Amino acid sequence: MSLLIQNGIVVNDDFMVKADVLIENGTIREVGKDFPIPENTRVIDATNRLILPGGIDPHTHMQLPFMGQVAVDDFYAGTRAALAGGTTMIVDFVIPSKDSTPLEAYSLWRNWADPKVCCDYALSMAITTWNDKVAEEMQLLTTPEYGINSFKFFLAYKNVFMVRDGEFFQGLKQCAKIGALARVHAENGDVIAEKQQELLQLGVTGPEGHTQSRQEELEAEATNRACTLAGQANCPLYVVHVMSKGAAKAIAAHRQKGYVVFGEPIAAGLACDGRHYYNEDWSHAAAYVLSPPLSRDPNTPETLMDLLSCNQLNLTATDNCTFTCSQKRMGLNDFTKIPNGVNGVEDRMSVVWEKGVHAGKIDPMRFVAITSSTAARIFNMYPRKGRIQPGSDADLVVWNPNATRVISSKTHHHACDFNIFEGMEVHGVPEITICRGKVVWENGELNVDAGWGRFIPVAPNCDYVFGAVKARQKHLQPISVKRNLTSLDNNLIPPQSESTNSSSLENSDLEAVVSDNKPGDQEEQSIETLIKEVAENLISE
């Protein structure tokens, strides 16, 4: 059966127009007016409504095994919640434990997700250890058979997921080589581990210890470091869950220098702040424990939205990783054992509308960009996803910008029993959600089938991500200066030892000297020193 959405305003990230949308076989067939309507077409009236591309949440952790628990939103509950909130696609993370390989973990995640997903999904792979096999598997994972085009590195969670800078740098270089986007959780894991112990020893055991052990500077420092290292590897970088002004500033500074860096704030960070950690109710405070923590500066949420509005930050996600209050109680006597993670996938669209469009900071087109189309572009699935035009997947939301609702755990579709946005009134309500042509959410009811969602393989070498990087690569070729050393003062050149088989260093050019250089050979090192000096002089001239 075909579907016609009439009389609404179609919103893409670059234009808004009053138009009808015809859907056939899961795909958008027509966008416009007065086109022929097939028989047996269901008509949806969208008068006074916007028709938006379905939301894409580029950062979720459904049923993640983490900190001794398993996130309670599995691929069924989590994707149902997504659809109820107007999100029609997620990008979830495969996170191999240190003793398994990326390929093993990939199969595990596919087996978990495929039978349960109610909306489409793609995968991003975390790299939690480094060796040649991991590098090889990264390459394999970018082939069409596996369909992965991004890899995430944790600079926190010491001894669990964290990689060291050297490993991270190798990973960045490999990403650049295979045309994959690098993603990073940026916090200084070593310092956090020490701070945690210090606080516990001082008797700070509650959730307030979480924020005190993870000072914002540690996020800013790691973000700056990650951007710097990505620049050195000439690798595009995507910073997940940007939670603080300092981290956002580091991203903006690198973007201003021309680095390809994307910054992703999450719904939690746009609507909540770190005062919750000091709530006297332990369960309340623990419910907000995620990493990096919510900012203790109450102005941060607004600043993050301001930066989204001017594209210094680029898209929104949720980091949806939910635990029940009883799971959180694992850390009752020790905040370092509280499972990290919060909800978001159901409420992100409304929260971003409220804080962005309703607050007067962005227009509906920018809303589409930061909730859907930029994710589609970055992960190389645009315009199949994130766009309302003929040929695109029919993932749509009929959005009522004037309606309001109050967020509550009593009415949400998550499997957890706490909602971090509890009591928040939001304007902007997803009244109908359509996922690949199927009406899955309507009149406050879900009509979904486990396994309806499809895995969407994504290809590497995305122009949106790599275009600028490739252009820059041309200007980053190592420079070698050919020069005739005979013109140099002979006194500066140490005499050749018997053992040097290079017949005449005076006649050699720089390349030959560099490639012949054997570490530990004192005489050749002094030549190297000399050449360095000459090169430095040339540069300073």
Ligand SMILES: NC(=O)NCCC(=O)O
């Ligand atoms: N963010 C969080 O606290 N939990 C999920 C894992 C991660 O993304 O760091």
Ligand SMILES: [Zn+2]
């Ligand atoms: Zn993270």
Ligand SMILES: [Zn+2]
């Ligand atoms: Zn995450």
